[in-house]
Amino acid sequence: MAYEPPTHSVERSLRATTGAKIVVGIDEVGRGAWAGPVTVCAAVTGLRRPPTGLTDSKLLSPKKRTSLALQLDSWVTAHALGHSSPEEIDDLGMTAALRLAATRALDALPVRPDAVILDGKYDYLGGPWTVRTVINGDQSCVSVAAASVIAKVRRDAMMAELGAAHTDFCFGDNAGYPSPTHRAALRELGPTPHHRLSWAYMDGLPRWRHLKRFRSTSEPVELEDEGQLGFDF
Numbered sequence: 001m002a003y004e005p006p007t008h009s010v011e012r013s014l015r016a017t018t019g020a021k022i023v024v025g026i027d028e029v030g031r032g033a034w035a036g037p038v039t040v041c042a043a044v045t046g047l048r049r050p051p052t053g054l055t056d057s058k059l060l061s062p063k064k065r066t067s068l069a070l071q072l073d074s075w076v077t078a079h080a081l082g083h084s085s086p087e088e089i090d091d092l093g094m095t096a097a098l099r100l101a102a103t104r105a106l107d108a109l110p111v112r113p114d115a116v117i118l119d120g121k122y123d124y125l126g127g128p129w130t131v132r133t134v135i136n137g138d139q140s141c142v143s144v145a146a147a148s149v150i151a152k153v154r155r156d157a158m159m160a161e162l163g164a165a166h167t168d169f170c171f172g173d174n175a176g177y178p179s180p181t182h183r184a185a186l187r188e189l190g191p192t193p194h195h196r197l198s199w200a201y202m203d204g205l206p207r208w209r210h211l212k213r214f215r216s217t218s219e220p221v222e223l224e225d226e227g228q229l230g231f232d233f
Helices: 009-018 062-075 086-092 094-108 142-163 180-189 200-204
Strands: 023-029 038-044 078-084 115-119 131-134
Touching (some): 009 023, 009 115, 009 131, 023 094, 038 094, 038 142, 062 142, 078 086, 078 094, 086 094, 115 142
Antiparallel strands (some): 038 078
């Protein structure tokens, strides 16, 4: 299926309206997973023509994503990754964990951006950054699409490495997201050290429900339950 390629229209708009010279695109992966970190990529792309086929990572085959990520590593002006661990997600909640991962990614860049494009409708980053949220930005904005592909490929590789010690969970195939194999392993073996113990799926594990973690927080909850799947998906 053919998709409209992303453009630099939002990047150009931010430059024109805010005077920003360096605009960074941010996208996350792993928000709805049962296991593993949430990973954020920050990518600075300038206004050059992107590699052919660039779009939202979810619309690409694993082979195409991997190929594009290799091209993007040398094509982007700069990029960096930030992660929040399962423990941090359990302790802080997803909104704060995303903010932490995004801040880590931005701090790791060799340049300081003047403006940020966030994929989605919620600004989970906030000040001191100048932020523009764009729904489906990973399809429409070049910098966000680049961040999407890099984040997905890097986190998938990380989950495959973690899965080497937990072969029954097949993290190399499901990247920590819900799947029949993942669900069967949880029923039999319980959560690994890489699982999010505050997630809704724990309610469907009678043998392991005593391990569930609970958190009291005044943090905004707009992202807390979005994308969470219970055990009976």
